[in-house]
Amino acid sequence: MRRVGRILGWVLILLALVVLGGDVLASLDSGGDFMPRPFGQLWFDVNADSLNLLQAAIQRHVHPAIWEPGITTILLLPAFVVIAVPGLLLAVLCRPRPARRRAMFY
Known part of the structure; x- marks a missing residue:
């Protein structure tokens, strides 16, 4: 392992x-x-559908507050x-x- x-x-x-x-x-x-290119931009360039799906899934099934300050911060960091x-x-x-x-x- x-x-x-x-x-x-x-x-x-x-x-x-x-x-x-x-x-x-x-x-x-x-x-x-x-x-440097943000991680969210790289992900969007590679596969925009999966990024949109992840956003919808987290906001609907987990909690909207996790997406906005948490994951958005990671997506704005350099890739x-x-x-x-x-x-x-x-x-x-x-x-x-x-x-x-x-x-x-x-």
């Missing part, structure tokens, strides 16, 4: 670097001002940060444990 978590963590880190690279390239095209943080957490928490050293004298 640790191996799966570690691999998933590294995949998320790699994906965050790809998104960051895309943001850097877009900033070079726009004159050099670095404006590479939102993707990298869980990746880093998984990579660190699922890293292999160091081998135990045995005492020479009991």
Whole structure:
């Protein structure tokens, strides 16, 4: 299970670097001002229907207050940060444990 978590963590880190690279390239095209893409914009570009479905489901079945201050805040963060943080957490928490050293004298 640790191996799966570690691999998933590294995949998320790699994906965050790809998104960051895309943001850097877009900033070079726009004159050099670095404006990272918000996570909500990336999600909308990839699959707008699932974002709208999630919003409707949370507002109807859970509570509208969870969507507006909570999830909206996450959607406004830079996409590479939102993707990298869980990746880093998984990579660190699922890293292999160091081998135990045995005492020479009991």
